[in-house]
Amino acid sequence: MGFPFQAVIFDMDGVIVDTEAFYQDVLRRFVTWKGIDVCDAELRGLIGGAQQMFDKTLVEWYERAGEGRLSSAEAKRRYRLWRRSVPCDYRSLMFPGVREAISGLRERNVRVALASSSPRSNIREVLAACGLAHAFEVVMSGAELAESKPNPAIYLHTLKLLGLPAEACCCIEDSVPGITAGKRAGLTVVARRETRFGFVQDAADVIVDRVDDVLRPEFGELLTHR
Known part of the structure; x- marks a missing residue:
């Protein structure tokens, strides 16, 4: 057959x-660094979802961190700068x-x-x-x-x-x-x-x-x- x-x-x-476990760890480190109270269920809710949903979540997290209502582009820019300190060995x-x-x-x-x-x-x-x-x-x-x-x-x-x-x-x-x-x-x-x-x-x-x-x-x- x-x-x-x-x-x-x-x-x-x-x-x-x-990568899912790695990304969960990265996000936990990020929200801890920002001093944002984010539960495990909220982080797990991002697994496998649309990039658009993550982008909206980033905007909300920066606002919860007291940095104002950023544009999606600005929130992503700031997050990418931080992510450079957390590289991933994908291979x-x-x-x-x-x-x-x-x-x-x-x-x-x-x-x-x-x-x-x-x-x-x-x-x-x-x-x-x-x-x-x-x-x-x-x-x-x-x-x-x-x-x-x-x-x-x-x-x-x-x-x-x-x-x-x-x-x-x-x-x-x-x-x-x-x-x-x-x-x-x-x-x-x-x-x-x-x-x-x-x-x-x-x-x-x-x-x-x-x-x-x-x-x-x-x-x-x-x-x-x-």
Whole structure:
């Protein structure tokens, strides 16, 4: 039995690289530095969500810190300056099996794309660090759309660029916003199992432990019994 889809669309954070825990730590350090009282639930609510939502949150945090109502551009500028002091070794955070999954899919003549809510500059940085700069036929940033995950627009746009219908593709996600976006776009959703952040992944069609599990013969059988 051949691979059941013509294309696989990967999320990035939480699927390609294990950055969610790192970013949670970074945000905790930031709000502590600013003296803002932010609970864990508020921080976790940002995982997998749209860049637009994070930008609005930044504006609110600066206001809560007593710095006035900044524009989104100014809030992002100040945050980026601070983030320079907290670099990330993305290559060391790449999940096991990612490279194998991509090469294995290509060997099966399956097209691969990436759809991430992160800004394109960050996507380029991550992919370059991981040696995946040219791995994906299509790379889509939700930050360039009016809305991103859980809105399905990012996946609908990726499908348009691939020239394929939703039923011919699956996506690999981890977070609730990502899974929701994939389902709303009509895609079969594969979730990389994640237990650290309280995600409820039940809406996914299949849950796997590693992304290269999609290459296993049992993958097709799991889909037929979902």
